[in-house]
Amino acid sequence: MTSANPVRPWCLPGLALANNLVQAPLAGFSSLPFRLLAWRYGRPGLLATEMISANALRQNPRAQAEYLATSPEEGPVLFQVWGAEAEALGLAAALVEEHGAAAVDLNCGCPVRKVRAAGAGSRLLENPPLLGQLVREMRRRTRLPLSVKIRLGPGPGRLNAVEVARVAEAEGVDWLTLHGRHAGESYGAPCRYDEIAKVVAAVRVPVVGNGDVRDGESAQRMFATGVAGVMLGRAAMGAPWVFAKVRAECAGERFVPPDLPAIGRIIMEHHDLLAQLLGSERAIRHCRKLGAFYSRGFSGAREFRGRLSFCRDRAGLAGLVGEYFRDGAPLVNPQDNSREGRAGGG
16 A cells, blocks of 8 residues: 555553554454454454443443453453443443443444343434433543444434534543444445544544454545544454454555464464353353354355354364364355354444
C-alpha cells in the first residue's frame, strides 16, 4: 500500500494504547481464552470482553467469576456491559473498575431479541434521552475511560447515529464505536462508510469504525472515513493473528499466516485455556462451535466439523485436530466455507 500507515499508537484520556486496532466484544466468544490468543498472536491495542449483563454482574456469582476473569498475560481490556437500568449499569461500571478494567463500554447496538426485549442493546437507539441517562450514571460511577458502541440507527427509516453520538458525547463518553449497519441489517449487508464519515464529522470525541474489516485493504477503507481506530470482530474468530495481519499490510509488508500444524496447535491451546476457565465438559462443547471458524476456508472443513460434534474429551479433540491440521493436508478451498457460524454483538 502506498498511503501512509493509519495504524499507530493511540492515546485516550487515561489510556495509552500501542495501536488503534480494537478486538470487538463478541457474545459467547471473547472470554479470557479468546482474548489471550488475540493478544499472543495479534497484539491489538485494546481487547474486549463479551457483552456482560449488568444485572448478572450484580446477582450471579458464577457470571462474575467467568465474565470478570482477566490475566496479567493479556493486554488492556475493555469491559462491555449491557442493560437499560441506570442504577444497575452504574454499579456494573464501578464493579469492572474494581476488577482491573482498562475501560468500560455500554452496548447500544446488539440486535439480539433477548437483549432488545429488555429494552437494551440496539433498542436504546430508539430512545436517545434514555441512552443519555444511562451514560450519565455510568460516567458518575467510574473514572475509567467510557465509550458506547452503537449502530447507524434502529432501522432503515431512522439512521440517527449522529443524534445518538452527540447525546453520548454530551454525557461524557471519551470515544464511541460505530458499526456501519443499522439494527435491522445482518452481517451480509454492506458496511456504510459514508454514514460513518458523517458521525466522525459531527462529534469531537474519537470514533472507532466497525464492520467488514478483515485485512489491510479493508482497514484502509475504514480509516479513510476519518475514524481514529478500527474494530475487528468476526475476522478474529478462528484467526487471532488477524490483527498482526492488518498491521503488517497497512505498513505495506507481507504477512505470512500460520500454517496448518500451527493452527492445530492454536486450536488445542484455545481448548486448554477454556478448560481452565470453564472445565473440561464445557470447553469441549465450546470447541465444537470454534471448529467452524478455525477450519473456515479449508478443504475438508465440512467433514471436520461433522466429526468434531462427536468429540467428548481432549484426547478425541487432539486426535481429530492432528488428523486434519497437519503437513501435507489440502490447502484453501474457498468453496468449502458455507458454514461460518455466528457471533452475537452490536
